[in-house]
Amino acid sequence: MNNRVVITGLGVTSPNAVGIPAFTQAIKNGVSGIRFFKALEDLHFSCCVGGIPTISEELKLQYLSPLQLKNFNSNGILYGCIAGIDAWKDAGLSINESADADWDSGTVFGTGSPAVEKLRESFYKIAAGNVKTLGSTAVSQTMASGISAYLGGILGLGNLVTTNSSACCTGTEAILMGFERIQSGKAKRMLVGGCSDDGPYIWGGFDAMKVMAYKYNNTPEKASRPMSATAAGFVPGSGAGALLLESLSSATERGAKIYGEVLGGAMNAGGQRGTGSMTAPNNEAVQRCIKGAVENAGIDPAEIDLINGHLTATTKDAAEINNWSAALNRKENNFPYIHSLKGMTGHCLGAAGAVESVAAVLGLHEGFIFPSVNCEDIHPDIAAIINAEKIPQKLIETNTLQVIAKASFGFGDVNSCIIFKKYNA
Amino acid sequence: MSTTELIEKLKVIVKPYVKNEEGFKNMTEESDFLNDLKINSANLVDVILDIETEFDIIIDNESMEKMLNVKAAIEIITTKLGEK
Numbered sequence: 001m002n003n004r005v006v007i008t009g010l011g012v013t014s015p016n017a018v019g020i021p022a023f024t025q026a027i028k029n030g031v032s033g034i035r036f037f038k039a040l041e042d043l044h045f046s047c048c049v050g051g052i053p054t055i056s057e058e059l060k061l062q063y064l065s066p067l068q069l070k071n072f073n074s075n076g077i078l079y080g081c082i083a084g085i086d087a088w089k090d091a092g093l094s095i096n097e098s099a100d101a102d103w104d105s106g107t108v109f110g111t112g113s114p115a116v117e118k119l120r121e122s123f124y125k126i127a128a129g130n131v132k133t134l135g136s137t138a139v140s141q142t143m144a145s146g147i148s149a150y151l152g153g154i155l156g157l158g159n160l161v162t163t164n165s166s167a168c169c170t171g172t173e174a175i176l177m178g179f180e181r182i183q184s185g186k187a188k189r190m191l192v193g194g195c196s197d198d199g200p201y202i203w204g205g206f207d208a209m210k211v212m213a214y215k216y217n218n219t220p221e222k223a224s225r226p227m228s229a230t231a232a233g234f235v236p237g238s239g240a241g242a243l244l245l246e247s248l249s250s251a252t253e254r255g256a257k258i259y260g261e262v263l264g265g266a267m268n269a270g271g272q273r274g275t276g277s278m279t280a281p282n283n284e285a286v287q288r289c290i291k292g293a294v295e296n297a298g299i300d301p302a303e304i305d306l307i308n309g310h311l312t313a314t315t316k317d318a319a320e321i322n323n324w325s326a327a328l329n330r331k332e333n334n335f336p337y338i339h340s341l342k343g344m345t346g347h348c349l350g351a352a353g354a355v356e357s358v359a360a361v362l363g364l365h366e367g368f369i370f371p372s373v374n375c376e377d378i379h380p381d382i383a384a385i386i387n388a389e390k391i392p393q394k395l396i397e398t399n400t401l402q403v404i405a406k407a408s409f410g411f412g413d414v415n416s417c418i419i420f421k422k423y424n425a
Numbered sequence: 426m427s428t429t430e431l432i433e434k435l436k437v438i439v440k441p442y443v444k445n446e447e448g449f450k451n452m453t454e455e456s457d458f459l460n461d462l463k464i465n466s467a468n469l470v471d472v473i474l475d476i477e478t479e480f481d482i483i484i485d486n487e488s489m490e491k492m493l494n495v496k497a498a499i500e501i502i503t504t505k506l507g508e509k
Contacts, residue, residue: 067441070471135474136467 009091015051101158112350171354237346
């Protein structure tokens with residue numbers, strides 16, 4: 001018998017807000033976290049707007065010690081630690097001060113490309129013959145598993161402590177990996193999520209590919225336009241999202257607050273065959289992933305009230321809508337509500353699925369559907385598949401929200417889809 | 426520079442890395458970085474980098490290996506300062 005898995009804690013470091021209370025307000029009000037960055041313009045980027053969480057020095061010190069912050073230059077780890085520690089505490093758990101590890105708790109915390117700024121700083125020192133001056137933390141700050149290693153040490157985790165990486169699928173995949181571990185009884189609690197670094201050295205490759213929006217440098221808040229006819233590529237973002245997943249028995253034993261349930265999900269890949277390539281999804285694989293998630297969750301596709309899409313604001317948005325429609329066999333007026341958080345946050349890459357899942361779970365718990373901003377001009381290819389009113393332009397408050405499907409798709413032709421449900425004992 | 430002055434300067438340098446406040450308060454020439462001050466062994470390289478910056482000296486690998494306590498640190502710093 002599989003364990004039921006519930007969400008008992010949330011944390012977020014988002015371009016438009018840091019911390020759950022501020023983030024809840026921000027997404028309800030459609031607040032944009034996208035700004036213009038002169039540094040990008042100076043480096044001749046086509047896209048000079050992006051989303052970077054605002055973190056004060058005081059806030060950093062609430063999560064990392066002065067010693068940990070010495071020579072620290074790894075934003076993704078900072079964002080992940082803030083979100084991860086917040087989720088842990090939000091679940092009513094205390095920081096493990098004992099000499100023993102917590103053998104029942106672990107983490108799967110992902111990242112796309114870790115610590116590019118720290119790597120750059122280190123490479124310059126090495127190239128100048130000053131390898132000695134790297135200090136003792138260049139490895140822990142730049143290793144792929146840096147974020148899970150930091151969180152594991154701070155919280156004293158003694159179960160699986162690892163980092164996954166699957167491009168823009170990373171955050172969603174981490175949630176499902178933690179879910180499966182609890183479901184199968186190998187852990188009681190898993191801190192899951194994803195984080196992403198920011199700045200020119202991580203975003204440059206995307207700028208060179210001409211997949212980022214370059215027409216909105218003067219109007220940053222309008223730049224990220226998922227599902228819009230005037231969408232012109234994605235806007236880069238960064239941050240972290242974290243969920244504390246827990247077996248239902250452990251949560252009820254502790255009397256923990258329950259935000260919602262992870263009913264199931266699916267992960268697959270398109271093999272870069274068919275319509276798939278390194279950078280484009282195999283549509284058949286996407287549809288199989290969505291169908292697989294529905295099946296794994298044991299629900300009927302008609303039960304889905306809302307889709308929290310991947311929807312990055314590229315030309316692939318219409319293909320994504322078509323895939324949802326085909327996989328669920330629902331269209332036009334029968335299609336569920338669908339929205340994209342990326343209009344407010346940009347595309348947070350390795351953190352995207354995690355930040356967006358936090359938004360989904362908050363909506364499920366509090367009963368709201370955040371507005372899908374910047375798509376007042378719905379793309380005609382999308383309007384041909386679903387009714388325009390299925391894309392909320394304004395906040396909807398509702399007590400009937402029961403099931404949300406969340407999917408992420410990433411370079412390498414990889415897919416993940418999760419089914420969240422309101423918790424009913 | 427006197428030994429007392431050097432110890433005072435060293436105290437400022439090691440402070441961020443110290444895990445044993447009691448040992449730090451009572452830090453003398455006889456104090457051991459790992460056992461008395463409970464500095465994480467990985468952080469010893471950071472202490473040495475900070476010493477290099479503070480005194481504008483270069484500490485070679487052989488000297489680094491010996492720098493496990495206040496006494497050895499003072500001897501090495503004094504020698505390197507004398508070579509300048």
